Amino acid sequence: MKRHEINLDGKDLRIGIVLSRFNSNIGEGLLASCHAELIKLGVADADITLATVPGALELPVVLHQMADSDKFDALIALGAIIRGETYHFEVVANESARGISEVQLNTGVPVANAVLTTEDDDQALQRMGVKGAEAAAVAIEMVNLLKAL
Numbered sequence: 001m002k003r004h005e006i007n008l009d010g011k012d013l014r015i016g017i018v019l020s021r022f023n024s025n026i027g028e029g030l031l032a033s034c035h036a037e038l039i040k041l042g043v044a045d046a047d048i049t050l051a052t053v054p055g056a057l058e059l060p061v062v063l064h065q066m067a068d069s070d071k072f073d074a075l076i077a078l079g080a081i082i083r084g085e086t087y088h089f090e091v092v093a094n095e096s097a098r099g100i101s102e103v104q105l106n107t108g109v110p111v112a113n114a115v116l117t118t119e120d121d122d123q124a125l126q127r128m129g130v131k132g133a134e135a136a137a138v139a140i141e142m143v144n145l146l147k148a149l
Contacts, residue, residue: 007144008137010043016072018062020079022055026124030078030114033132041140056081056092056115060099067107074139079115080124093117110142
């Protein structure tokens with residue numbers, strides 16, 4: 001059996017990040033941990049591009065534009081959707097996730113989804129450091145896996 005090993009070498013990879021500004025303190029925490037992990041894994045700072053959007057529902061269209069540009073090897077979606085008192089939470093969480101998934105399926109460009117969906121601010125604060133870094137590793141791993149296949 002031929003087995004593909006995990007490859008987290010980010011050297012010479014071009015990474016695009018789209019960050020939702022809604023719940024900005026959580027988003028900035030996700031971004032900080034994601035950026036630090038990308039650098040740690042060998043991605044040059046000059047090869048990282050950040051775009052921001054108002055909220056999670058706007059993430060997919062910008063991700064799609066970036067994927068179609070042929071300027072990026074992988075993309076990362078960052079943001080936080082925190083449950084409120086209305087059904088709006090479910091709509092935003094579901095549609096954002098669906099749109100992000102469609103981008104990678106329709107373009108072939110991997111998209112790491114680190115849009116947190118939490119019950120409250122405390123859950124988001126607890127997860128932002130880990131999930132941002134995990135998204136960076138996922139993006140790099142998926143680029144390298146797709147190249148190897």
